[in-house]
Amino acid sequence: MSRLPVPDLGSYLREQRESAQMSVRQVAKAAGISNPYLSQIERGLRRPSAEILQQLAKGLRISAEQLYIRAGILDDSSTGAPVEQPYDVTVAIMADERLTDRQRRALLDVYRSFVGDGADATAEPVDPATPDHP
Amino acid sequence: MSRLPVPDLGSYLREQRESAQMSVRQVAKAAGISNPYLSQIERGLRRPSAEILQQLAKGLRISAEQLYIRAGILDDSSTGAPVEQPYDVTVAIMADERLTDRQRRALLDVYRSFVGDGADATAEPVDPATPDHP
């Protein structure tokens, strides 16, 4: 299946950036750092200082603590860190309350056609907050 | 005993060290850094990286978070507010390495067309409307 989240800091940052649909330059500007530097950070060629990390957290609108933990400069005991969920597309789609069932099926169809997966075709997965549908 | 809050990081570190009755060399050794460097940090001549700060926290047996806040690289307010949504379609799509970038874009396009653009998925309005603003 999909592998567990992120191996290192750079990948995590890139993932966050791309899921926010932002370019390197956009995030760099929002964070107040240069774009080539961000690029290097994302590829693991540079180890950013904590200040840069904080600015990046702001630019990406994510938690600075999470980033520090990712960067290995904070132990995640004090923060009450939530357990990391594996990012499963199927589960995420099923759990999204804003989608109608029809839309869910459409998305899942496309997704399965991409990954060629028949495995959990019977999509009846759990969901934590079963929205019984207002 | 209780001292008034310290103006800057260096003074704070020195205070902690002295109240622990340790020499510069002792703390430096316990933290795994060099003694002249610690001396410079305490006098405010150098701005230690977060890694050094973490090691110092260990060497002094004090909270790393406290030190980060003191160093100005962590906001006091942010220390308890992780707002990561476990089941996020966007993130899940981005994290799925079975997909190509092209496929990701296609899926995201469909998804966004369903939920309305701008989306970062969370159905619940945890986020106070933050209209972006370049």
Add this chain to the structure above:
DNA sequence: GCATTGTGCTTGCAGTTGCAAGCACAATAG
């Protein structure tokens, strides 16, 4: 066709971190 704009990346280069080696001074002992 050929600009134009957007994307990420490569390349020098100034400025900083962090350290090994050594200095100046005080307090102990011999």
Add this chain to the structure above:
DNA sequence: CTATTGTGCTTGCAACTGCAAGCACAATGC
């Protein structure tokens, strides 16, 4: 008085961070 041992501090120097300028490629418009 002369070691010896402790304290904090000064001084170059290698290694790294972070950036401005520019490159290569793709997608758009004219």
